[in-house]
Amino acid sequence: SLLERIVKASSNEGDLVADFFVGSGTTAAVAEKLGRKWIATDLxxxxxxxxxxxxxxxxxxxxxxxxxxxxxxxxxLGRYERQAYL
Structure with missing residues (x-):
């Protein structure tokens, strides 16, 4: 898959892969399969x-x-507060 090629090209086994807009979790799943550590977040x-x-x-x-x-x-991690700066 495309994400597998990207993760392989940009990291080594044991490296950390971060996805802050996880969506369906494809990046985290690929990172797990390739032996990378990962952090995935979403609201x-x-x-x-x-x-x-x-x-x-x-x-x-x-x-x-x-x-x-x-x-x-x-x-x-609880609710976050949005604050508008005027």
Missing amino acids: GKFAIHTTRKRLIGAQRELKASGKPFRAFEVLN
Whole structure:
């Protein structure tokens, strides 16, 4: 996939990949499969739910093929406050 080529070209195994607008979690799943550490964030509940499901699927694939994978946490960092500066 395109993201797999991008992650391989721009990082090494064990490096950190960050995606601050995670959407469906493709970048985090690719990073996990390629042995990268990752941080993924999003404000949308649907995006977080979709990403969680995708990462669980990626972990199952890795486990079935005997490859290592890391546990992950889903954290709610609370509401943030938008402030307009006039």
